Amino acid sequence: MIKSLDPRITRAEIExxxxxxxxEENDQWETYEVxxxxxxxxxxxxxxxVHAANPDxxxxxxxxxxxxxxQSVNIWVVKTRxxxxxxxEDSDIFDTVPEKMFREAGGYKVMEKINKYxxxxxx
Amino acid sequence: xxTPAIKELLYKMADDLLIIGHRHSEWTGLGPILEExxxxxxxxxxxxxxxxxxxxxxxxxxxxxxxxxAFTRNANQFYNAQFAELPxxxxxxxxxxxxxxxxxDQLRFEMLAHSSYEPLAKLARKVKGELKYHVFHANTWMxxxxxxxxxxxxxxxxxxxxxxxYALGMFEESKFEKELIAAKIFEGEAALKTKWIQAITPxxxxxxxxxPPEKEWNPVYGGRKNFHTEHLDPLVKEMxxxxxxxxxxxx
Numbered sequence: 001m002i003k004s005l006d007p008r009i010t011r012a013e014i015e016x017x018x019x020x021x022x023x024e025e026n027d028q029w030e031t032y033e034v035x036x037x038x039x040x041x042x043x044x045x046x047x048x049x050v051h052a053a054n055p056d057x058x059x060x061x062x063x064x065x066x067x068x069x070x071q072s073v074n075i076w077v078v079k080t081r082x083x084x085x086x087x088x089e090d091s092d093i094f095d096t097v098p099e100k101m102f103r104e105a106g107g108y109k110v111m112e113k114i115n116k117y118x119x120x121x122x123x
Numbered sequence: 124x125x126t127p128a129i130k131e132l133l134y135k136m137a138d139d140l141l142i143i144g145h146r147h148s149e150w151t152g153l154g155p156i157l158e159e160x161x162x163x164x165x166x167x168x169x170x171x172x173x174x175x176x177x178x179x180x181x182x183x184x185x186x187x188x189x190x191x192x193a194f195t196r197n198a199n200q201f202y203n204a205q206f207a208e209l210p211x212x213x214x215x216x217x218x219x220x221x222x223x224x225x226x227x228d229q230l231r232f233e234m235l236a237h238s239s240y241e242p243l244a245k246l247a248r249k250v251k252g253e254l255k256y257h258v259f260h261a262n263t264w265m266x267x268x269x270x271x272x273x274x275x276x277x278x279x280x281x282x283x284x285x286x287x288x289y290a291l292g293m294f295e296e297s298k299f300e301k302e303l304i305a306a307k308i309f310e311g312e313a314a315l316k317t318k319w320i321q322a323i324t325p326x327x328x329x330x331x332x333x334x335p336p337e338k339e340w341n342p343v344y345g346g347r348k349n350f351h352t353e354h355l356d357p358l359v360k361e362m363x364x365x366x367x368x369x370x371x372x373x374x
Contacts, residue, residue: 029156050158056263061158063256064165 032058033083034066037074044076052077125306128299129240130184131202132309135347136231137177138203139293141193142355143224144170145362149211162260166221169253176250180242194363195370198356204346206289208355215275215282218268222261222326223290227319229254234315239307262326269330280332287335291316291342 002014029051035044047066052058058077067075086093096103117123147167154160178189186192206224211217232254236247269279294316303309327334345351 051156052158053267057267060256060260060263061162064162065158068165 031080032077034062035076036072135202140174142203142207194366204293215278219282222265225257295344295347
């Protein structure tokens with residue numbers, strides 16, 4: 001018998017045999033990544049994941065899980081396994097040497113020139 | 124304005140939605156997977172909301188307020204089709220009923236969007252998006268389950284065959300049918316039924332299922348005239364249980 005911290009499970013007197021059946025194909029559907037668009041023209045934003053048996057069903061579930069508050073005009077779903085990703089152990093590729101000010105917009109001091117131009121042309 | 128005819132129309136729609144909404148809500152926590160559980164429960168709430176809106180129209184016509192009307196009547200005072208009150212059984216029957224009912228519901232509201240009874244036309248336009256989603260959902264599940272395994276296909280066919288005559292009972296005509304059509308309030312049950320068969324047929328075919336042969340069609344009428352199966356009474360008692368404890372309390 002299974003003894004569990006949850007008394008309901010213990011009371012159910014479930015026989016414990018050693019073979020725990022592996023999940024079959026339809027026991028666990030694959031996942032889809034969900035992207036929603038708040039208004040037409042905006043970029044789609046990733047909002048979460050749903051399990052579904054096919055893309056149509058994924059769209060249905062995505063609407064209900066992520067679009068039911070009336071904040072979406074459009075939804076995309078993409079099979080999780082179709083998404084390519086970088087490795088976390090490579091996350092140092094995003095580091096950059098901070099001294100390269102010439103790469104940043106803030107590294108260019110142009111306000112003086114703009115103000116001078118405005119003054120001359122009385123804009 | 125033909126108030127008795129409008130009231131009868133509103134009552135049958137409100138009761139169909141309330142009872143089927145309650146039945147659908149019985150799946151909450153028991154759905155096949157989490158996402159579907161949430162979707163089905165959410166649609167159940169939509170149905171209750173739509174029925175509430177219809178009860179409010181009835182209230183404007185002098186009937187009791189929505190909560191009193193929904194929760195204090197006895198089973199033999201309900202106007203829903205018997206189809207709506209049948210127990211959920213398993214997901215095969217629930218899905219088939221959802222499919223057959225929601226197509227009819229969507230078409231009924233589409234027709235009513237042009238009704239000469241403006242409050243109902245306005246409501247019909249308001250719920251259009253919800254109904255569209257419900258029908259998307261039903262179509263997707265209907266086809267998917269019917270095209271699953273041999274077992275799931277057989278079960279969907281059995282469920283469809285069992286549901287069919289009850290589903291036809293949704294189109295039981297009212298004694299006000301001619302008046303409703305003449306006053307351009309509602310185009311009538313017969314017109315609705317024709318549109319409904321046209322709408323569901325492509326999906327039944329896509330699913331690889333078959334409707335029973337037409338000579339075997341035998342609609343189960345009675346619901347619109349307050350005749351119900353033994354399943355409605357316990358449902359109504361359970362649904363109104365909390366309300367009846369303290370009818371005056373504010374929610």
